[in-house]
Amino acid sequence: MNSRDRILQRLRSSADAPRPDPLQTPCDWPLPERSEWLALFRQNLSDNHAEVIECDDNNWPELVASVLAEKGVSVLRSGNHAEGRLLVDSVSAMLDAACITGEQSKETLFHQIDAGFSVATAGLAETGSLVIVTGANEPRTLSLVPPLNIVLLRASAMVANFSQLVAQGRMPSPMPTNVLLISGPSKTADIQQTLAYGAHGPKQLVVILVMDI
Amino acid sequence: MSTQTREQMQQQLDQEQHDFSDMQSRHFSVRARMALENEALRKSFRGASDFLMNKRRSVFSDDNALQSLRDRGEAIRQYSLSKLPQLLETLEKNLTANGIQVHWAETATEACEIIHGILADNNARTVVKGKSMVTEEIELNHYLEEKGIECLESDMGEYLVQLAGETPSHIIMPAIHKNTAQIARLMHGRAQSSSGEPVPYTEDVDELIGNARAILREKFEKADAGISGVNMAVANTGTLCLVENEGNGRMTTTVPDLHIAVTGIEKVVEDFSHVPELLTLLTRSATGQKISTYFNMISAPRKAGELDGPQQVHLVLVDNGRSKIFSHPTLKPTLQCIRCGACMNHCPVYARIGGHAYGSTYPGPIGQVVTPQIGGLEKHGDMVSACSLNGACGEACPVRIPLPALIRELRHEANRIPTRDDSAVSGQGVKRSASEALIWRGWALAHSSPWLFRTMMWLLTRSRPLFRTALVTRLLSPWTDSRTTPLPQTKTLHELARAHGVASELKSHNETGAQR
Incomplete structure (x- = not known):
């Protein structure tokens, strides 16, 4: 044996x-009211040091462009999705390099990319979390290695919390290689409980909240 | 700025490391005393415990909701444990179908051998580690170093502790015992960039983290393999879930070509619907966060067409005594633990002596329960006495592990006449002493015989002057060394009651009843 x-x-x-x-065990943990979801989501993310920018379906690429300009980004990589392609088209003139990411060396990834652009498939109001389903068109490292991560979320994809997301059958099935909940920039409090941002992952997280409802 | 030169700092660090090893080699009671006499250490732990208790309270403002969520958490953990063998088989089947290779280790040594075997098969020489208590438990770093494999801790706290040549003093905040000034000296004295340059001296926390980030990023980029723990494994989908704030867990599990996850066999849940509530209990109880920065759910190695992620993912399931805990009729709830550390944050003993005094991977109340069951009462029997049975840990536990009752049970195990049950904790009866057993027999006799009890109480009250003599002080010294000598009253409670006109206990009870 x-x-x-x-x-x-x-x-x-x-x-x-x-x-x-x-x-079946009763659980009285309160679910936030739908009317409060957006405010709660924004509050939680800003408490966790992320920026949330509201925009609409037409003007979001412009707003992202102004964020990139303000933060001095010159090299941007995006996953291969409609939003990423739209963004790359609209900002490639102003940046040194903006493109859909392909095969790239770790050297490039760690040293030459200022910002990664990702799209969240859902948002969790109670915790201010972005659900990112990674895969061939949404690389895992883009929301991890570059110092700035910009994530687009449609307000219509908001749910109350993680329990509700799972209960409504909105987790991908079968499970892909990697699914992430991201709720702020990387941080640590390991030195005498003093918070410091940009521990190992992005130092800044900007959430582009498209108000499609 | 510090007034010390780098050489002076290095000398001091060497001395501190030497003191640490020296302390760890002492007996528990000596370690506890040394910790109590270390004012900086006590200040660090007091500060951290208060900070973490307040943070937890702020995210559980509604007590009714908290209690209800704890009921749910307990039910989920007990349900998962009741199906543990089936769930492990389902997990293995689904992970394997997803392309993750599953390994089983009965002992710490076997786990280390398996991990080393995987690394050797892949020619991996440099390893980055995400935070994992089970790899501390099996002493993996030590094992791999002997085999010539560099194993670098990447959680900020773990990195600092490794740099200092110490072990974690808390399961969530490993460097909780150090203050900023100590960490500033440590980084300047020992940390090096890849070119061998020392990092500049700074006490600024952002700069300190920035320096460590730069060093560790280079390691992530170059590492051959990443080793991580697991917070929950989901059987139905074959998913490994990791909770973290820093991003080192994601780096470890994403950037190197080989990822080895290590977990205790008890961490499995059946379905994703059991995950969200355990997650919220874990982060709120641990650090007072509604959620951690990252919740990382891994179900497969890199697939065709994907641009990143490891080519191989392995899971090592570690038993190391857990299946024995599983068989114990009363100690089984030990395995409900989700490793949040709330019990240590709320423990008045832990807040005073700190994590290292316990001399074990897991300190505090859960450590007092887990460690003797894994490592035996022979070696770890003393730590179960470091508890005042105040109950704070049991009330803080998010999955309602009856920690005080389990600590009491282990004291009983340590003191009982050994049974020869298979489930008996190793070292059962090791603390049993004939004199203590005799004293308890006498105590039981006195309390079950009214005339004996009254005679004894009468004698005690009348011998009050004796308590001021050197002889009695010496006899009571284990108690009175750090406390004032107790003095009996001049009269017994029964005498006082009679003097107040209470004729008998029965009558007084009736009178109280009538007044209502």
Whole structure:
């Protein structure tokens, strides 16, 4: 018998009777009201040191362009989605390099990209979280390695919280390689409980909230 | 600016590291005393405990909602444990289908061997680590270093602790025992950029973090492999979930070509619907955050067409005593733990002696419960006495582990006449002493015999002057060394009651009843 079988055998020999479905246990944790979702989402993100910029379906690329100019970004990479292509088209004239990301070396990734652009598939109001489903068209490292991460979210994709997202069957199925909840720029309080931003990941997070409702 | 030169700082750091190893080699009671006498250390822990307790309180403002969420958390953990063998098999099946290779380790050594084997197969020489308590538990860094593999901690706190040559003193905030000035000296004295340059001296936290960031980013970029822990593993989808703020966990699991995740077998849940509430309990209880900056859900290695992510992902399931804990009739709830650290933040003993005094990977109340069960009461039996049974940990625990009851049970295990049960904790009965057993027999006898009790109380009250003599002080010295000598009253409670006109206990009870 190998380790696996011995471990499982020991567990089976002392397993209890199965317990009832835990989700039947009443839970009075309050869900935020729909009318409060947007305000709560914004508040949570700004409490966590992220910027939230409201815009509409027509003017968001312009607003992103002004963010890029203000922050002195010269090299931008985006995932390969409609929003990314639109953004690249509208800002490529003003930047040194803006393009849809392809195969790139770690060297390039770590040293030559100022900002990454990602699109969130949902937002969680209770915690101010962005749900990012990564994959071939949404690389994992773009929201991690460049010092600035810009994430677009449509207000219509907001839900109350993570529990509701899961309960409504809105987690991708089957699960892709990597799904992320991002709720602010990277941070640490490991030195005497003093908060510092830009621990290992982005120092700044800008959320482009498209008001499509 | 510091008045010390870099050489002086290095000498001081060497001395501090030496003191640390020296302290760790001492007996628990000596370590505790040394910690109590260290004012800077006590200040660090007091400050951190108050900070974390206040933060937690601020995100659980509605007590009814909190209690209800704790009920749910407890139910989810108990449900998951009740199906543990099936869930582990489902997890293995789904992970394997997703392309993640699953390994099982019965012991710490076997886990280290498996991890080393995977690294060796891939010719991996440099490893970056995300925060993982189970790899501390199995002493992986030490094992890999002996095999010539560089293993660098990348969580800021863990990095600092590794740089100092110490171990974490808290499971969530590993460098909680150091203040900013100490960290400033540590970074200037020991940290180096890749070109071998020392980092400039600074006490500015942003600059300190910036310096560590620059050093570690280079390591992430170049590392052959990343090793991480797991906060929850979801059986139905074959997903590994990681909770973190810094981004080092994502770096570790995304940038190197090889990712090895390591977890205790108890961390599995059945379905994604069980994840959100455990996540919110975890981050709110641990650091008072509604959610951590990142919640990273990994279900596969890099797929065709994807531009990043590791080519290989492995999961090492570590037993190391957990299946034995699982078989114990009363200690089983130990495995409900989600490793938030709230019990240590709320523990008045931990706040005073700090994490290192326990001399174990897991300090504080959960450490007092886990450690003797994994490492045996022979070695770790003393730490279960470091508890006043005040109950704060049990009230803070987000999944309602009855920690005080478990600590009491372990004291009983340590003091009982050994049974030969399979589930008996290793080292059962090791603290049993004939004199203590005799004293308790006497205590039980006195309390079950009214005339004996009254005689004893009468004698005690009348021997009051004796309590001021050197002989009695010496006899009571284990108690009175750090406390004033207790003095019996001049009369027993029964005598006082009679003097107040209470004829008997029965009558007084009736009178109180009549007054209502």
